[in-house]
Amino acid sequence: MKSLIRSVVAVSLAAVLAACSTAPLDEDKGAEVQARSESASSSGAAESAGLAGRSAAASETESSRPDPLSDPASPLAKRSIYFDFDSFVIKDEYRPVLEAHAAYLLANPSRRIVIQGNTDERGSREYNIALGQKRAEAVRRALSTLGVPEAQAEAVSFGEERPKSTGTDEASLAENRRADIAY
């Protein structure tokens, strides 16, 4: 009973290749879905490009200055709000950033933002989606308090799926506990 049993069972490459080649329909299906996803995202891209076009036109009528969103010196260039571990409280240092975005959105009612919540990689992927949402929602509520209408800001979550930093040290984990504002 205590003797070591060691048997290595190797499936030959040719055999598995044969098995794979018998499922061309399945691979086509995958490709089809992929194609569909790509066309979906390209139409999405077209839509957001259209949106950007409209809002660019809108901001020209609202003010003749260049769009401050593209000014790296503007507080609007700051798009990330970082959180402490297991925390959803927006720190005071981000108040000017949120006030600037709120003012911009109020001045440009055709612009919309998506607030994307993120977490570090520890724990359940699904629970992290919910945690990231809580961060995004905290930012959305703060903007709402500053007068931004609901229709202009959607809170979503990427959970741990889109890490800005892939390290496992505390600094890297902290990089990933954030909400991003995307126009």
Add this chain to the structure above:
Amino acid sequence: MSFASLAGGFSATRALKVASMLFYLLAGGAFAQMRIDVTGVGAALTPITVGDFQQQDPRLKQQVAQIIRSNLAGSGLFRLIDSGGLPLAGPGPVDHVALRSLGADWAIGGAAIRFANGQVDIRYRLTDAVRRQEIVDGKVTVESDADLRLGAHKVSDLIYERITGNKGIFATRIAFVTKQGDRYRLIVSDWDGGSPTVILTSLEPIISPSWSPDGTRLAYVSFEDRKPVVYVQMLEDGRRIAVANFRGSNSAPTWSPDGSTLAVALTRDGLSQIYLIPSMGGRQPSRLTSSSAIDTEPVYSPDGRFIYFTSDRGGSPQIYRVEAQGGTVSRVTFGSPYNVSPRISPDGRLLAYVSRREGRYLVVVRDLAINSDRILSDGGSEESPSFAPNSRWVMYATRSKGRDSLVAATVDGRQKLRLSSSAADIREPTWGPLQR
């Protein structure tokens, strides 16, 4: 990670590496090698011998006996013994004296025959070497030589059930997600990672696949629209529908036992809450939980009466239970400040979940009748437990040496089988139903 540590809790000298298998996973033109390592303990394993099957046709490329051996060894119940070339397939009587001298309690032999129409018959014979009688002389037919593995898995199931009295799961499928470079793939394969089929390829994350109870559809979460959206995809033809694409995040789909309803986590009303939606989409979701906290990871009990879920309503994430029609919520887990990802075994007896213990994330299995917990895993970064349809295995994701891999462990923790790839991360496993 060493095999000894994989065998967790048991002494290293008794830990056996039973079998190691290699597969080649076809992935975007590149071959990602998938490897299976089995570890377990030597106590109370039934000795069994499986003679090579007679299969002359060159189109039958895999030896049926190898697949059966791998399955039986991976089950944690059998110890393989070399047949020494003893004829076990018939048609004549088996040499019982020679069989006993090998030390096997059971013997399997057979043949695979390909017919002109492409069909393949796998004939098998099971001999009880202790009682000295042939007890099964059976046949499994598959539609083409491409299904030879499936046929060998079905023979394995019939043998396993005949010997143990329990349903085998060797012909079942699993779904999982791979990440290779910047590409995510949703893949369906045999339980051991063989015969992989790519269901979806995306440059954005895919998480939380879940099988419909009849095995014809997969629900999953895809980020391809820059936010989590729940899709249901038909495996037969690849058609799919976005069943939950509401304002905010849409995630954590699982099926009601009758397949009509999906429980999901939506944030359309603020924080993540549990909703029920028709699995064909269409109607508005009905809200099941109403808390001012996070509620997510819903899962039906197999009788459909309850929904277990994760919530931080008590200050830390814990598992709760609510009647599927709504009603009183009761807390299920205590002890650790982080208990998440509940799954109930198909026989209703066990709860598997992920628990943080001293900074390590471990899979715990609870016997619901006596409320006793057993720590099943030992890696420390485990996620996403999923029960086999016979309630005897739990598959989960783990991470070691910077790679995500899958482990299938018997619920008693005695046998562990790892699926890994040197080229890709493998994660988010979910075990399909028995029907196939």
